[in-house]
Amino acid sequence: MSDLAVRIRGLVKAFDGRRVLDGVDLDIRRGEFFVLLGPSGTGKTTLLRVLAGLERPDAGTVLVPDRRTTVYQEPRLVQSRRVLPNVTLGLPRAAREDGRRALAEVGLAGRERAWPATLSGGEAQRVALARALVRDPQLLLLDEPFAALDALTRLQMQQLVAELCARHRPAVVLVTHDVDEAVRLADRVAVLRDGVFAEDRAIDLPRPRDLDDPAFTEHRRAFLTRLGVVSH
Amino acid sequence: MTIEKVHPPIAEDTTGLGAPGHLGVRRRPPWLSVTLRASVPALLLAAWWYGSASGVLAPDVLAGPGAVLGALGELAETGQLADYLLASARRALLGVLVGGGLGLLLGVLSGLSALGEELVDPTMQMKRAVPFLALSPLFISWFGVGESFKVVLIAVATAGPMYAYCYLGVRGVDRKVVEAARGFGLRGPRLALGVIIPSALPNILMALRISMAVSLTALIAAEQIGATEGIGYLVTLAQQYYRNDYMVLCVVIYAVLGLVIDLAVRGVERLAMPWRVR
Numbered sequence: 001m002s003d004l005a006v007r008i009r010g011l012v013k014a015f016d017g018r019r020v021l022d023g024v025d026l027d028i029r030r031g032e033f034f035v036l037l038g039p040s041g042t043g044k045t046t047l048l049r050v051l052a053g054l055e056r057p058d059a060g061t062v063l064v065p066d067r068r069t070t071v072y073q074e075p076r077l078v079q080s081r082r083v084l085p086n087v088t089l090g091l092p093r094a095a096r097e098d099g100r101r102a103l104a105e106v107g108l109a110g111r112e113r114a115w116p117a118t119l120s121g122g123e124a125q126r127v128a129l130a131r132a133l134v135r136d137p138q139l140l141l142l143d144e145p146f147a148a149l150d151a152l153t154r155l156q157m158q159q160l161v162a163e164l165c166a167r168h169r170p171a172v173v174l175v176t177h178d179v180d181e182a183v184r185l186a187d188r189v190a191v192l193r194d195g196v197f198a199e200d201r202a203i204d205l206p207r208p209r210d211l212d213d214p215a216f217t218e219h220r221r222a223f224l225t226r227l228g229v230v231s232h
Numbered sequence: 233m234t235i236e237k238v239h240p241p242i243a244e245d246t247t248g249l250g251a252p253g254h255l256g257v258r259r260r261p262p263w264l265s266v267t268l269r270a271s272v273p274a275l276l277l278a279a280w281w282y283g284s285a286s287g288v289l290a291p292d293v294l295a296g297p298g299a300v301l302g303a304l305g306e307l308a309e310t311g312q313l314a315d316y317l318l319a320s321a322r323r324a325l326l327g328v329l330v331g332g333g334l335g336l337l338l339g340v341l342s343g344l345s346a347l348g349e350e351l352v353d354p355t356m357q358m359k360r361a362v363p364f365l366a367l368s369p370l371f372i373s374w375f376g377v378g379e380s381f382k383v384v385l386i387a388v389a390t391a392g393p394m395y396a397y398c399y400l401g402v403r404g405v406d407r408k409v410v411e412a413a414r415g416f417g418l419r420g421p422r423l424a425l426g427v428i429i430p431s432a433l434p435n436i437l438m439a440l441r442i443s444m445a446v447s448l449t450a451l452i453a454a455e456q457i458g459a460t461e462g463i464g465y466l467v468t469l470a471q472q473y474y475r476n477d478y479m480v481l482c483v484v485i486y487a488v489l490g491l492v493i494d495l496a497v498r499g500v501e502r503l504a505m506p507w508r509v510r
Contacts, residue, residue: 053415069415070415078427089426090418135416
């Protein structure tokens with residue numbers, strides 16, 4: 001089996017003639033936590049949607065594993081189904097036990113029979129996470145999954161995602177505009193600019209990561225500079 | 233130990249300030265809501281009663297409640313009322329089942345797929361523009377004046393609104409949820425039955441409510457011709473014999489039927505959509 005989870009060569013995707021992705025090359029190893037960092041409009045989400053099969057590339061090759069799941073910015077739960085059937089959506093009945101276990105893993109044991117409309121934003125997003133994890137993905141796609149959460153819930157969710165990914169070891173592509181989030185979670189962070197990668201940097205800090213670690217600060221500063229938020 | 237005052241003392245003057253107005257939804261006790269709902273019909277009923285009793289309303293303009301109750305008793309005694317209601321209910325239900333079923337199927341189909349929309353929608357929109365009453369003579373020449381003519385007329389009348397609302401309902405389902413479900417491997421009938429149709433259910437049930445109301449209208453047209461029983465026939469009878477008490481009785485029966493249909497569909501809504509947070 002290949003050591004790769006994602007291979008992209010010469011990916012082009014244009015909207016109304018504007019090349020959002022203009023010849024992107026990318027390899028992601030199995031089990032690698034890859035973060036796409038940058039402001040909106042730079043093609044991060046488009047790249048993720050291409051990987052999810054939601055957008056067709058205009059040119060180039062894109063190779064991904066069979067089992068891949070997505071968590072979006074909104075939970076996107078089916079309102080007419082209770083929490084557990086939402087988690088096992090599209091899976092055979094036999095997967096119910098796995099669904100229960102996944103819910104327990106995200107800290108929602110006992111909420112199997114709740115309706116989605118009765119959950120808080122953080123809970124709903126944890127259900128979405130359980131729904132992605134229960135399929136034992138080889139590639140987990142996270143499209144700004146914490147962006148709509150409050151700051152405290154966001155920190156808890158980042159912690160949870162870090163733990164779950166360390167345990168299950170899927171390859172992860174996380175799209176975010178939060179530099180701290182990127183440096184905290186990533187094995188590797190890349191920044192898109194003008195349709196190609198302007199930066200692609202490994203983060204080899206020990207885990208769990210300390211935001212006060214000077215090395216952490218250095219990475220943060222480098223990315224903020226790259227993104228044009230601070231100057232030297 | 234002294235406490236240093238860091239802030240200047242707060243001014244006592246609060247002129248121009250006030251508690252914020254409540255902008256949220258006010259919760260009202262259920263008994264009040266039910267009472268208010270019932271109050272306007274009850275008031276109308278009382279006015280009718282008073283008008284007839286005091287002689288302001290002449291009996292040949294609007295028969296009084298007593299006369300209408302008498303007519304009702306007459307019909308109930310001979311067993312005609314039950315027969316009429318049953319006959320009409322059978323026609324209406326069959327018609328709604330066939331017409332509404334077809335409308336539901338086509339509406340969901342054209343809501344779900346671009347191809348379905350292209351094939352079905354223009355024709356259904358044209359069909360909707362044709363008043364079903366205009367088709368009545370044609371159907372009589374095809375089916376005669378028997379039962380099948382009546383059922384077909386009701387079916388055609390109810391298919392239109394059913395189609396339109398189901399189509400809208402399916403189109404209105406959150407595309408993002410559908411996209412996510414597709415991503416988790418749901419396709420075809422499983423996607424339609426498991427995700428799309430339940431999400432469109434509020435609109436589909438509204439379509440059912442409207443179709444049932446339309447079927448009452450269609451009944452009058454259908455039972456004017458070649459019928460010996462049914463509430464539409466009763467309307468015709470009242471007209472022929474110029475019986476004001478029967479005319480008013482028909483109005484009352486239709487009003488009660490409307491209420492019953494409404495309550496029934498509300499009950500179905502409650503049972504079929506437990507996920508709606510009240």
